Amino acid sequence: MKQAGAIWAWSFMASLIFSLPAQAAIENSSMENPAFNRGMLALAIALAYIIFTVWIFKRHRRRMALPASLQAKAGSRETASSETALPSSKPAKPEPSMLVAYASQSGHARELAIKTALSLQESGIHTRCFSLDEVDSDLLQRIPRALFVVSTTGEGDAPDNARGFVQRYMHPSQGQALNLTKLQYGILGLGDSSYQYFCGFAHELDGWLQHVHALPLFDLVQVDGDDPGALRHWQYQLGLLADNAEMADWQAPQYDSWRLVMRQQLNSGSEAGAVYHLGLKLSRAAPAGKRGILPR
Numbered sequence: 001m002k003q004a005g006a007i008w009a010w011s012f013m014a015s016l017i018f019s020l021p022a023q024a025a026i027e028n029s030s031m032e033n034p035a036f037n038r039g040m041l042a043l044a045i046a047l048a049y050i051i052f053t054v055w056i057f058k059r060h061r062r063r064m065a066l067p068a069s070l071q072a073k074a075g076s077r078e079t080a081s082s083e084t085a086l087p088s089s090k091p092a093k094p095e096p097s098m099l100v101a102y103a104s105q106s107g108h109a110r111e112l113a114i115k116t117a118l119s120l121q122e123s124g125i126h127t128r129c130f131s132l133d134e135v136d137s138d139l140l141q142r143i144p145r146a147l148f149v150v151s152t153t154g155e156g157d158a159p160d161n162a163r164g165f166v167q168r169y170m171h172p173s174q175g176q177a178l179n180l181t182k183l184q185y186g187i188l189g190l191g192d193s194s195y196q197y198f199c200g201f202a203h204e205l206d207g208w209l210q211h212v213h214a215l216p217l218f219d220l221v222q223v224d225g226d227d228p229g230a231l232r233h234w235q236y237q238l239g240l241l242a243d244n245a246e247m248a249d250w251q252a253p254q255y256d257s258w259r260l261v262m263r264q265q266l267n268s269g270s271e272a273g274a275v276y277h278l279g280l281k282l283s284r285a286a287p288a289g290k291r292g293i294l295p296r
Contacts, residue, residue, distance in 0.1 A: 096126045096127055096128040096143065097125055097126050097127075097143075097144060097145065098120055098125050098126065098127040098128075098143075098144075098145050098146070098147065098241075099127070099128055099129075099130070099135070099139065099140075099143045099145070099146040099147070100113050100116050100117040100120070100127060100128070100129040100130075100146075100147045100148075100149065101113070101129075101130055101131070101132045101134075101135050101146060101147070101148050101149070102129070102130075102131055102132065102148070102149045102150065103131070103132040103148070103149075103150040103151060103158055103159045103161060103162035103165075103201065103205075104131070104149075104150075104151055104159055104161060105151055105153045105159035105160065106151070108151065108190060109149045109150060109151040109159070109190050110131070110149075112149050112188065112190070112231075113129055113149040114129060116129075116147060116149060116188075116234075116238065117129040119235070119238050119242075119247050120238060120241070120242060122247075123238075123242035123243075123245040123247065124242070124245075125241070125242055131161045131162070132148070132150070132158075132161060132162040132165045133161050133162060133163075133164040133165050135165060136168075137168075137169060137178055140178070140180055140183060141178075141179075141180065141182070141183075143183065144182065144183070144184065145183070145184045145185070145217070145241070146183060146184075146185045146186075147185065147186045147187075147188070148185065148186070148187045148188070148202075148205060149187075149188045149190070150162065150187065150188070150189060150190070150201055150202050150205060151189075151190040151191065151201070152189070152190070152191050152195075152197065152198075152199055152200045152201040152202065153201075155196070155197055155200070156196075156197030156200025156201060156204070157200070157201065158201045158204075159201070162201070169208075170204070170205075170208045178212045179212060179213055180209065180212045180213055180214040181213045181214070181215075183209075183214040183215070184214070184215045184216070184217050185209055185214050185215070185216060185217060186216065186217040186218055186221075186237060186241075187202050187205060187206050187209075187216075187220045187221065188202075188221050188223065188234050189201075189202025189203070189220055189221065189222045189223065190202075190223050191222065191223070191224065192224065192225060193224045193225075198222070198224070199220075199222045202220060202222065203220070206220050217237070217241070218237050221233055221234045221237070232249065235247055235249065256282060256283065257282075257283040258280045258281065258282055258283060259280065259281050259282075259283055260278065260279070260280060261279045261280065261281045262277070262278065262279030263276055263277075263278055263279075264276065264277045265277075
């Protein structure tokens with residue numbers, strides 16, 4: 001409010017400065033140069049309008065920016081998925097009730113972590129999101145629940161933005177000093193099953209968290225490539241954490257057309273309802289594991 005008042009004050013002063021000479025000119029020589037008088041008045045009005053327009057534009061920009069606390073009400077999902085959506089500072093009070101930490105090499109884990117944080121935030125859970133290197137032992141000991149979205153690089157190694165965390169806390173000589181008995185956690189592991197160490201870092205992180213007495217909320221969820229089924233299972237777990245809140249699917253299910261080729265009643269003459277054996281045939285070839293029945 002103070003900033004808005006200052007801008008209006010400057011607008012009024014500018015209008016006054018430009019309008020006084022124009023008014024004097026009108027009084028002294030209104031008949032001599034009326035075009036000049038009108039020009040001075042128009043200039044003062046235009047200057048005030050420009051200052052007002054700049055103030056409106058900057059105010060709009062501030063409202064559209066997503067706050068560092070990942071407040072979903074301040075922006076859309078598209079805004080939150082941009083580079084500015086992820087906070088880089090330590091969480092401010094009041095303390096969040098959920099931490100989402102990510103370890104990402106290519107950016108995919110980071111993107112899913114932001115979607116995770118936004119889904120929880122929109123369900124009313126105060127959530128903060130950080131890269132794993134930004135998480136320290138003090139935060140882990142204060143936060144009641146944490147979700148980790150991690151990928152694996154190389155031969156089961158941690159991504160670059162998680163190696164500092166690994167060196168500080170997951171090394172045996174240091175990890176034994178932590179006691180995270182109050183922490184509940186879940187892990188989403190991203191990987192490629194064609195590699196020997198599939199979701200290797202996710203399993204390593206899971207083992208370390210259990211070693212420091214943290215309690216898993218659910219079994220580790222592994223995503224092979226972009227497996228939509230695994231991601232929907234992760235979203236299902238998020239819904240349970242949010243007291244069965246409904247969440248929009250990150251990826252719409254893909255359906256194929258199937259044709260009915262057989263319909264045979266199995267309990268002919270029974271007093272109970274009819275039971276049929278149905279035979280379906282896929283109308284076109286579809287990749288294994290990605291087939292769905294299209295409702296009609």
